[in-house]
Amino acid sequence: MFEWDANGDGYLDTDARASVDNYRPVWVKLARSGTSFSASYSYDGQNYIPIGAPVTLTSAAATQDAGIFSTSHDVTRSAINQFDSVVFAG
Numbered sequence: 001m002f003e004w005d006a007n008g009d010g011y012l013d014t015d016a017r018a019s020v021d022n023y024r025p026v027w028v029k030l031a032r033s034g035t036s037f038s039a040s041y042s043y044d045g046q047n048y049i050p051i052g053a054p055v056t057l058t059s060a061a062a063t064q065d066a067g068i069f070s071t072s073h074d075v076t077r078s079a080i081n082q083f084d085s086v087v088f089a090g
Contacts, residue, residue, distance in 0.1 A: 002030075002039035002051040008059040016052025028068070035060050 006014040018041055020026055027042040037055050040048035068086075072079035 002055075004037065004055050004057060006055075006057075008057075014055075018049065018051045030066055032060075032064070 001015050001017050003012040003015040005012055016039070020041060021043070024043060027045045027048075029040045029042070029048055031038045031040075035056050035058050037057060037060070038053075039051040041051060042048045068083060070079045070081040
């Protein structure tokens, strides 16, 4: 899921979703070019599939917060995830 604050009020209010096989490793990528942001995922770390269309956030600051989180979406089950090889490229 790729979420963003479409109206600039400080709350995540819009999203794009991908149908991902979550029983195998998945790479995720968040990219920025000016005020345009895009998200994508890959099963091999080479071939990325877009999650929705790029989003233009005209009020985005030069330095922007970003985060990674996970959820099971099921109150009876825990989400167990491993994040590794996190890279920030400027």
